[in-house]
């Protein structure tokens with residue numbers, strides 16, 4: 001192959017799967033740049049291999065072959081996360097307060113959400129997916145408004161930083177559960193109301209402790225631990241499950 005051909009190579013097919021039933025071809029996109037090493041990125045079920053400008057096709061192929069198992073594991077993890085992601089649809093599952101419940105739509109004149117051990121029942125007139133979703137959102141926002149500001153202020157009082165806490169805001173954001181500014185504004189993503197109380201308490205503890213320490217230093221974590229001794233477990237819980245709470 002000519003040098004030009006080598007540089008224009010964009011897609012390398014990779015055969016993955018071990019049993020005849022799951023063997024398939026995967027197109028890996030090659031992105032060349034002024035980097036020194038090869039790396040693989042996986043997003044939205046697409047595999048990208050980032051390479052230095054002059055990596056040869058043989059090098060790239062060998063690199064992909066060598067990382068085949070890792071690619072398969074990542075693709076499988078991604079598809080599990082997608083399957084578990086929260087969508088408010090009849091018959092789907094919602095992971096509410098650490099328990100999977102079936103989403104049920106029930107025709108009703110007034111709006112209501114009822115949670116039982118196994119079901120998450122959305123009651124309302126002419127329910128469809130988007131109306132049900134709006135209803136779930138107002139259910140969670142209302143719960144958040146009832147709970148989060150009071151609990152946050154109570155902890156701020158206990159830690160004697162009431163004076164620093166100026167405002168508690170509730171907002172749905174795309175990537176964060178909580179946030180604390182140096183001006184003393186604490187913001188919570190109200191989707192956290194889908195999580196169990198212990199997780200919510202940890203979130204509150206985390207943000208209120210930022211009123212004392214604005215960083216994630218050892219002093220900060222010691223203070224978190226003093227009010228929330230099992231915080232490490234809650235951090236892990238959020239890492240493992242948060243993809244099921246984003247709506």
Ligand SMILES: [Zn+2]
Nearest residue numbers: 206210215216
């Ligand atoms: Zn923080």
